[in-house]
Amino acid sequence: TRMARKFTHISTLLQYQKLSLACMCEAWEDILMQMDLRLTTFVQEKNTKTSVQEEFMQLLMWGKASPELQSLLMNQLTVKGLKKLGQSIESSYSTIQKLVISHLQSGSEALLYHLSELKGMAMWKQKYQPLGLDVSAIEDAINAVGGFILKANELLQVIDNSMKNFKAFFRWLYAAMLRMSDDHVLPELNKMTHRDVAFVADFLSEHFKEAPELYDQKGQYFNVERVGQYLKDEDDDLVTPPETEGNPWFSFLQNSIHLKESPLLFPYHPKKSLHYVKRRVQEQIDICLQKPSEVIGKSVSQVVYMPLYRLYPSEGTVPRFALPSFWNDKSSNLQYIVFTMHTGMSSRIYIMRRPTDLSRSISNWLLAVEFGDFLCSSRNETKKESQFHFLDVGFYDDEMLTVLLKEQVGGEEKGRILAQLPLSSIYMSEQTEEEFRLDVGKRLGEQVNQIPVQTVTLENQCRTLENMKAQYIAANGIRKVSCVLSSNLRHVRVFEMDVEDDGEVDEEEEEPDSQDISGLKEDMEETLDTLVGPENSGAAAVENPALPEDDASSLESVPGNWT
Template sequence: MAFSMPMKQIGVKNIGFRVDLMEWSNKMDLIAIANEKGEIIIQRLNWQKVVIFPPPVESVKVKALAWQPGEAVIAAGYSNGKVSLLDIEKEDEIYTFTCESDIKTLNWTKTNILPKVDKKDIDYSTPNDDDYLSPLPNLNSLTSTSRKSEFCSTKSFAKGPPNFLIISLTSGQILISVFGLLPCGTINISDHIIDSQNYEVHDVQMSSNFNEVFVFLTNNGVLELLIFENNILSKYAQPLFNLAIKHGNIVDTMNYINETIQCIIEAWETVLLEMDNKLTKYANSQPEGSISADFLELLMFGYPSEALEQFLVRDLTEKGLKKLGNSIELSYSTIQKLVIKPLHNAATNLIYHLNSIKGLSRNSYSYSALLDIKCAEKATCSAGSFLIKIFELQQTISQSVTDYKTFWCWLYMAIIRLMDENVPDEVSSTSQQDITYLAEFLNSFDDCIFEKEDGGVGKRKFNLERVGQYLEDCDLQTPIKQHDWNNLLSENECLRDSALIFPHHKNQSLIQECNSVKKNITELFQRPNNQIGENFQLKSRIICSALSADPVHTAFISNEVTPSDMLVATTSANDLIYIEIISKNELKSSRLNFMKGPFTQPQFKDLSDMVVRDLKFYNESTMSLLLRGLSEGRSVNYFIQFGMPEWQATCSHHHITKELDLRQSAVMTNCFEFVDVGCFSKPIDGNTCVQIAVSGSRKVASILSDNCRKIRLYEMEVEDEDDEMEPGLNLFTSREMV
């Protein structure tokens, strides 16, 4: 029975810049194109532009692209080691991290066999969190600045099937992460190669059951396939996915917290920093201890010192003070709104997520290899301290609002009197309570001396504004005063040391507490990477062939029906090797050659030896190849597809051992024995073709040619209509082996 794949050219597009990579989505009719500028352009099949993602920095190149299975998310690896997860629907970067060296390859994998869960064994560790969590408001509606919120949720990662992102680096490291978020294993290839200076990794894939990792590499001129085995990864797969979802929620919440804090800092810097700098400049020009005295003298007797009068009348001025007062009031209002709801809600949600992880850590049967109880408790405790610091900041803001209103009103009245003008009736009265309050407030201006941890003394920077000190990565200059709760803890050791009470770090700023949370969260999620990474063992080293071609092209797909894992690689310019892992201890293999021999059928006599330019799996049963050769004395390109069952029929079976040599044992088959001459009857027009991208689920293909600046688009599996078929690409067939 003949295998047929009718296809029709539906467009030819010239690209302004050289194309480095292209990849079709398996979910939508979208193609991702990476150009020489480092941009990633998402186009529809009709060539409508969807979105352009610029490079993270100038002069970096895109080294790898991979669509997340079943999702509108694409992973991009850059030449500076950065990996970005890009959401096409949101048109935004939703997660990013940086690796130690340049990216070599990116691949997603997924499982097609999900564990059956009995109703009595339902995992209650992943409830619907939205039922318990406070909603996080849109920051753009709460801030008066023109800054656009960059926060983007990662919740889309939990919707699709379980999958891993596998990253290989030019240094030889292989990084594995769940959903591209949670690191869960590292393999260092140099530890498994004798000559660690003379090898190159070409591709890394993972089996559909998560038991094995396949690495194609060149070692001293020989193509090898290394198979790594890990029993923890598959054993703890379901708990690992649960933990990855929790990790995604925490990353999501921390991104929101970072964005909220950034909005608070910008709102504070708008006006308050200007006022603080003016007063600090004045304070630095005065003798130590004179600031409070000068202001108290003005309050009590109505006469300022010469320096203070010059500062008030010339530097501050009546109009400047009034304008500044209004701006400060607006800034405080913005900061209050950002702290009271967004930051508080996010911190509460963070404690919820970390507390649930602390609960998971107590389930030693499912999570002993993934979580450490002490790290979980430490992270939860630091999040609690962060929440306490938010409450403290709220109190400081409320106190500062009262301080400023009273202080500015009195100072405005003082400036008016110094200028011998009439004081407006609405600000002319000052009660005895206000005077007492002002006296205490002004007396704190020179509260600059403090005791260090080592017993010495230091001098604080003069700071009228108390909120700004919480937004710096250093100890507070003016900590909040002790209250009854602190006194109770200091007097009761049993309460002070209780794990149920979050500690209050009196001298730490909000930024310091936030950094502590980040550090502890990083330590919490380091255990899966360490434990699983240490469990990877080299199961088999398969020697495929001596190499005579560069570069090496590879393809991989998991067969859902068999199930099995299928790998193909070029061993020379016109040779391929096929390896199918059919069980834990068995594989089958075959080689395919594109050179004519003495028994080649006469209808191929006009063809010269074919050179493989690129190869891809169209689906589990179809292989796509881009070939170049000579026909009637001229260079031509061919895009052919043939059925995998015909090639698989030539395979020999092998037992997987610690070291397996396929150079002599794998059966060699000539492609002209089962590929129909019709595949080569109509070459592709144009100059040399260099790359293909195919998608069997979307029934599309594309060919890159003409110095990487032209893309030809094809619709696959179309109805065989002669009037609509693209001339020269009407039908490719291959005959079954006899």
């Protein structure tokens, strides 16, 4: 169990890394390549013998541009385009930087922690070696993750340097283009110290070198933008890898015989992209999992075989399972599965339970559950017949199901309902009148009409969700909460399900009709105005901010012992 839990953490963190990288790639925009493409076009069209670097150097030193460079800046790049490009670079780089720091680095460090613990488990050979854990394979995975962390730190340094370089370069070029167009230049833009001039000159000499070999490879002569190369999922080396010459740490490693191949140092890939190193991490971890999966897989045998449904490729919709929820009741040694049989809205759920002890038999192993007409006795609804369809279902604990229902009256939707369904109300008797007998020669989907149906009615363990089109739920009996997610995936509500009475509210004095939220809010506002007075009503509004419309029903008083 402990090893399985470790592998679950590792698998989840790998997916977390993948999503973080996807968000970083989305934050990087193609507009950032405009400078490289414009400069490449300029090289192809210019008639002068001077290089692009010399053209910009002359503009920096003498304040005058050649007609070709002036045409490039004023007609193709334009002042407005330069400003937009600068804003795009700053926004994209800032977003990528935050994603690396907040998500990619933290996820990689957590992955390194779990792999290190897995290595410690593998060193306990008497217990974990029979399961297929290999210390050397885990060490290779740890080194791969360490190399990924180094590459992420390298990307952060490139982003930081690029933001500083581009900010100084665009500030100088923006002022120069304003002077070309005879526009007013702000005094702060005209101020350039010798240090600023030297900084821009270094940037031009480093980033504006023509590279014919790069044109053959990428179709451009320049690589001014250097962050995007880290985010491309390619096997090619980086177009412009970081400069390591003169770095004291690299010089120390090269001159040290003992540290050069030391297993204590993570491997560094200076010429590879972040995606390449990420793939290497995935490959090494897959090697770690391969042998345990083979060993454990050979020890697993099939206990029960049950044909569920038949696929009909010719039909547009096929019957299948939906809303599956699994639960292991350790106290009763039972395994539960809750599901519906069709893709659309279903008025029934099916509960299957099996004992973990194969020699033990159990009654009511498969039941269908539906709700009666009156779901909550405290609700004052019309006498028209109501129909309830299951939107989502999940186990709350060993004794309770949490369900999300859609109520319809006469074909018209009346609302969404969150309810608690005790298993004791389903299994009221040890055995139903007719026990379901599975015909192994038929699919389960063909025997739906033979499954016994249990009709249940809830009293006070339900709640209508106002101002929210709820669609999904997640329940946790240990934390005593249920989470409801809207259909557009934008609104979330968290409900405390088992709130203990602290003596502050006397339940016997509560009125059953106290669910009108609007009247309650109006009374609160009138009371506040009376206490604080008109002159302090603003302060009262700050202390009691109005809730959004979507969250208004969270103030409702609900019968029962959960809020």
